[in-house]
Amino acid sequence: MRINIYYGGRGLIDDPTIYVTNKIIEVLDELRVETKRYNLFEEKNGLSLLPKTLKECDAVILAASVEWLGIGGLLTQFLDCCWLYGDKEKISQLYMMPVVISSTYGERDAEFTLTKAWDTLGGIPLSGISAYVDNYVDFETNPNYTLLIEKKAEALYRSVSQKTKSFPTSTTAIKDTVNKTSSLNLTPQESEQLSVYVSDDKYVKKQKEDIEELAHLFKEMLGSSAENEKEEFIYDLKKKFHPMDDFKACYAFQISDTNRTLVVDVNGANLNCYYGQAENADVNAKATHEIMNNIVQGRMTFQRAFMSGAVTVKGNFKTIRSFDTIFTD
Numbered sequence: 001m002r003i004n005i006y007y008g009g010r011g012l013i014d015d016p017t018i019y020v021t022n023k024i025i026e027v028l029d030e031l032r033v034e035t036k037r038y039n040l041f042e043e044k045n046g047l048s049l050l051p052k053t054l055k056e057c058d059a060v061i062l063a064a065s066v067e068w069l070g071i072g073g074l075l076t077q078f079l080d081c082c083w084l085y086g087d088k089e090k091i092s093q094l095y096m097m098p099v100v101i102s103s104t105y106g107e108r109d110a111e112f113t114l115t116k117a118w119d120t121l122g123g124i125p126l127s128g129i130s131a132y133v134d135n136y137v138d139f140e141t142n143p144n145y146t147l148l149i150e151k152k153a154e155a156l157y158r159s160v161s162q163k164t165k166s167f168p169t170s171t172t173a174i175k176d177t178v179n180k181t182s183s184l185n186l187t188p189q190e191s192e193q194l195s196v197y198v199s200d201d202k203y204v205k206k207q208k209e210d211i212e213e214l215a216h217l218f219k220e221m222l223g224s225s226a227e228n229e230k231e232e233f234i235y236d237l238k239k240k241f242h243p244m245d246d247f248k249a250c251y252a253f254q255i256s257d258t259n260r261t262l263v264v265d266v267n268g269a270n271l272n273c274y275y276g277q278a279e280n281a282d283v284n285a286k287a288t289h290e291i292m293n294n295i296v297q298g299r300m301t302f303q304r305a306f307m308s309g310a311v312t313v314k315g316n317f318k319t320i321r322s323f324d325t326i327f328t329d
Helices: 016-030 044-056 073-085 107-121 136-141 143-161 170-179 188-199 203-222 226-230 234-240 289-296 302-308 317-326
Strands: 002-007 034-039 059-066 095-102 129-132 248-255 260-267 270-275 283-287 312-315
Touching: 002 016, 002 044, 016 034, 016 059, 016 095, 016 136, 016 143, 034 044, 044 073, 059 107, 059 143, 073 107, 095 107, 095 143, 107 129, 107 170, 129 143, 136 143, 203 289, 234 270, 234 289, 248 289, 248 317, 283 289, 283 302, 283 317, 289 302, 302 317, 312 317
Parallel strands: 002 034, 002 059, 059 095, 095 129, 248 283
Antiparallel strands: 248 260, 260 270, 283 312
């Protein structure tokens, strides 16, 4: 048996919620139950990935510290991620015990919020622990409170091991209707993969680049003709051409996925671009159509493409570097 604990507090030393969860872990350890605690304040950059961890356990403990109002933002975000990316079939089999310790008013409301949220997710909420603590030292040293915590931990163990049944609720009846409001009909595997993308800080930037690339591709497809295909990249290179005095070089770019070679012949102020063969080129390069497009459009320099290995090049390094100087926006 495994039980995961998701702690939504700030991790303060005097937080009695930490004491309660530690005491629960001690009891479960004696019962030979494997436990794993996730401190959400340490996982805040990867909350969308945490619903995956629900697949590893038989029950969960949602631990909240009420410092002024409600369960706090981190637990709310975690539950949002469970709704968006969690495996609902797995959640429907998971027991949940709420643990709410308050230093102000509202522990019962917070416990109800956690219970209602888990019920809406389709899981099985159990009776939990909710308490108001004015002095954490008195609370932690009180043997009566310790006994109550131990009894709750034992009750959790019995409920999970015996697979205790619960009465149906109205939430169960309307859950299918609520689920229909989702605009995406994803499988658990697709939801899990989407959570990985969402957690990546570079995701939005990459999406923009992909959209830009697709827009350019479709523009080329819609406006393409035999003549336009022959002039691909040539117009942009001529537009970006900034001649250098006494500079002469011939570049041959073999575009691997189109089996075409673009020849760029520079002679002072004269530029000759064409598709064909150049037997005595000063620089011979091999790149994919996408990389060549990035170079011509200015999204990547020729030197950077060469240094990163995106382009294989044979030729003088000085001549390679000069390409970015004479073809620039």
